[in-house]
Amino acid sequence: MPDLDTILQDFASFIEEELPPPDVERVLSAAAMPPAMLRRWLRPVLVTAASAMLVLVVVGLPVLFLNGDESIVVDEPSTTVASTTTVASTTVAPTMTSPTTVQPTPAAPAEVVPFPPSELAVLEVPLSEAIPGFTDTIVMSAYSTDAADVDVMRWRSSESMPELLLSLEGTEGLVGLDASARWASLVSDAVLAVQAVPTVPAESFRREIVGLDVQNADMLQAVWHDTEPGWLAWLECPNSLDGPATLVTLNVSDPAAEPIRLRTFDQGCAGNPWGQDESDAAKPFVTLDRWANAGLWVTKWAEDAEGDVTWGFDASTASSVLVDADGTEIATVSGARMMATSPGGTSIWGAEWGEPCFVLSPDGQQRSAVPGVADGEFLHDAYWSPDGTRLALFVEGNGGINPGEEVLRVVDVASDEIVAELGRNVFVSNPQRRSPSEGIGPFAWSTDNRFLLYSPYEGWDVAPGKLVFYDIATNTTTMVPTADDLKEIRVQ
């Protein structure tokens, strides 16, 4: 049998032949029809959820809603939707959804949660009753079901459903939320921008264009400080190839603050991922990974044995440096990628498959084994609890784990003892899946270090979103439907 690359290349050739690209002229001629209007009836969310439920109640055929006509010109709003939108805001109760609780072992078939035909979930009870003991407020971002917009939502534990705080239209990419979830950073019109997240829905907000003073420059990457609210760092690149990357920081919560240019990295932009020129691929460049209390972690990527620079692909070509507030490189880690940092700046690093992961002290000088990871096990992801005493580890490997399966393991850092472990129910949406290493989306600890919140991928990424609450105290998981395509979760 040929090797796997050849098999995939042959299949790709077959696909190309069977399903050729769309004809651009036909696209243009299709658009000659009357101008289409985007379906904006999905927002505001409260009205939307209620209107969709009314359709459910009145029509009784949710399938029609879910599988509506999606012809190539799709954007004329239907009269059904328009009429229900105006009257349905008080109709909430009939289609309320209960959370699904699954005991961790043995694996039981998960109940299929009837997902409301809306972007967001509505529970029968407040979140704090659905998840006993959970008292935090969740702020989460998600890609909207309408095109590529991004929504920021808040779910108070006292409420039965989230509320929409902010909807960002025309966003080319959401970089993330800051430590306080009061600021969202995004790429808009080719510049890095930050926007205040309102404290109440529909509150007026303001947008700060951080990158405006950087004429003729592309914003390469940005990260928020792990724990300091409002502190943003990013790398700037000039448009010329082979140019240096400039590391910049800014306290966006201070209106008087000016960007601080810490330092430059030679040739840092040579591999600018926004570049269109293939010829710039085989050149070194840098990426900005994390801003921990100990400093900023920047990774320099070099050529591999074949002379290619493959950004993020091969950790053996990576050299990560810890940059302090003066821009000085105070530590270097080669051949590994960072997975997590503790509130105090201790970090966890993973290497290539088969290579051991390790813990690195905040100053980057001391290495030790990762608590709770046995020989032969592969660490996929790690998350430190807010108080720094526990680690949540997604581990795949041998021992008591079936090959190819992944467990969620909670470890006490000081004692190295396993506090709790989830086996096949890590991916509670389909516990029957024998090899559930599909991956984990956004993840967060509760502020009291008791709950883990995460969104598992499903076989189809486009499936309705689910948020899993793993209660370490009771060793149970509870799943609630939530917005599709969650991008980030912050717990306050």
Next chain:
Amino acid sequence: MSVETAEDSFTRFATGAAPRLNQALISVVGDAGRDAASEALLYGWQHWDRVSRMENPAGYLYRVGLSRVRRSQRRKQNLVFPEPPDGELPWVEPKLPGALAGLSGKQRATVMLVHGFGWTVREVADLMGVSAGTVQKHDERAMRKLRSSLKVGINA
């Protein structure tokens, strides 16, 4: 000196982007990806004044295409690829479509685009709006699964 019209600039963009959108969306959702690519391009033309000013219009339209599929196939879990013909070239491993269906959408997109269509990891990361490290993780897992499903060794 002639001034490029919006139609000219869209045509120039779409001519280059259409094959890549097509490849990416088919990799994720199968046959339905071609229609999704058409709809995404149509959306792009209808909103060209805004889309044309974006940093990564192809990545934006990729998400538009996925949204279209999500609406129309919200509950459908079946992934359909064209049936490989027997004995015809290019030869297609018969078990591959089934093995691909066992991957997540992002895993499938990663292996198809990187190993099948020859994209760079950066190109995949840009299109998906994720980091290259994330693409790497998807790729590692997907290739392991495919090797296991197809009983293909690393050097076989």
